[in-house]
Amino acid sequence: MSRFRVPASTFRMPASRLRTAGWAAALLLLLVLPLYLTAPWLKAGQFMMVGAVGAIGLTLLSGQAGQLSLAHAFFVLAGATSYTVLAGPSTGDLAGLGWDPLLALVGAVVITAALGLAFAPVAGRLRGIxxxxxxxxxVFLGLYLGQEVSSFTGGTSTGRPPATFELLGFSFSDEGNLAVAGVPLGETERVWYLFLALLVIAYVLARGAVTGRVGRAWRAVRDNEASAAAMGVDVGRAKAGAFAVSSAYAGLAGVMTVLWFDILKPDESEFGTYGINISIAYLAMAVIGGLGSVPGALAGAVLVNGLPQILALYSVDLGWFAGTEEGAFTPVLVGSFVYGTAIVLIVLFAPGGLAAIGRGLTQSIGRRA
Structure with missing residues (x-):
């Protein structure tokens, strides 16, 4: 009696199906986390999502279109200020239009995209460093305007609070009694779901751009401008579009930032919430995740924005990083050391970033499954 051997490949799960299952599991986990985590941990997760949205925009610009930008912090500030002014009331010395918060959010994204488009002529003439x-x-222009245009920003001394976000009459604050599975959903939980929805939308749109004609045009310009022009790609238009899209993502991250802090407060120096350090952090997210990889930008944001938040939470419980004097080790400083080291290791040993490492692991698991 003959025996038939079924090839092992018959039972292997395709890598694409494995990735889809992984994303579905991750989304389900993010949906149920507010039912189990306390507010400080949810705030840490929110900050990771803020970084992820901004990092997606920068990885599209630098990784897909090949344009280096250190202006991300400026567009984050522009988005935060635009939302606060558009949605806020006009009281005393503060300017405000009192728009619906959703309309103000869209307006802030459009304004930052327009600012990025205004910078496009410079981006079209320069490359690299x-x-x-x-x-x-x-970034320095944003520092100056943030301090001088106090009717918009509230000034460096007091700042100004943003309008509470509302959607179709539903307030993302502690107003009203809302509970799921017996767990009350306060402001922190509601803002978590808002940020998650914005992140999913930003991710889907970015993936669509990368896999479509727009992404192919960006990559053609990145690889060789002369060849791209010979193939019919409008190089100037492609560069301008990439900068506008990246700026729009940074503007959305700015809206999320001001909602996370619950205050718009311009920086007093070039290092702050909207300073040079923020531009560097976003660039670090893109490099660590893998330049040009949208999923990699998410991983980079978890490391760069998440690590200081997690260390700060543990430092309260365990007494770590208790020093406050100059030169003391703080969660932010330790986080900077960690992601700085990660950049060096990525460049030396894994130029494709965490995204390439993840793809390799997924393919390996798929072959063994």
């Missing part, structure tokens, strides 16, 4: 240095000037 020269474009990076030129874009850095916008």
């Amino acid at each position: 020269y474009l990076g240095v030129a874009s850095l000037s916008l």
Whole structure:
């Protein structure tokens, strides 16, 4: 009696199906986490989502379109200020239009996209480190405007609170009694779901751009501008579009930032909530995750924005990083050391970033499954 051997490949799960199952499990986990985690941990997760949205925009610009930008912090500030002014009331010395918060959010994204488009002529003429240095000037411009236009920002001393976000009459605050599975959903839980929805929308749109004609045009310009032009790609338009899209993502991250802090407060120096350090952090997220990889940007944000938050939470319970004097080790400082080391290791040993490592692991698991 003959025996038939079924090839092992018959039972192997395709890598694409494995990735889909992984994303579905991750989304389900994120949906149920507010039912189990306390507010401080949810705030840490929210900050990771803020970073993820901004990092997606930068990885599209730098990884897909090949344009180096250090101006991300400026567009984050522009988005935060635009939302606060558009949605806020006009009281005393503060300007405000009193728009519906959802309309104000969309308006903030449009305004930052327009600002990115206005910078496009400079981006079209410069490349590499020269474009990076030129874009850095916008951060100093944002520092100056944030301090001087106090009717918009509230000034460095007091700042101004943003309008509470509302959607179709539903308030993302502690108003009203709302519970799921016996767990009351307060402001922290509601904002978690808001940020998660914005992140999912940002991710889906970015993936659509990368896999479509827009993404192919960006990559053609990145690889060789002359060849791209010969193939019919409008190089100037592609560069301008990439900068506008990246700026729009940074503007959305700015809206999320001001909602997370619950105050718009401009920086007193070039290092702060909207300073040079933020531009560097976003660039670190893109590099660590893998330049050009949208999923990698999420992983980079978890490391860069998440690690200081997690260390701060543990430091309260365990007494770590208790020093406050100059030069003391703080969660932010330790986090900076960690992601700085990660950048060096990624560049030396895994140029594709965490995204390439993840793809390798997924393919390996799929072959063994």
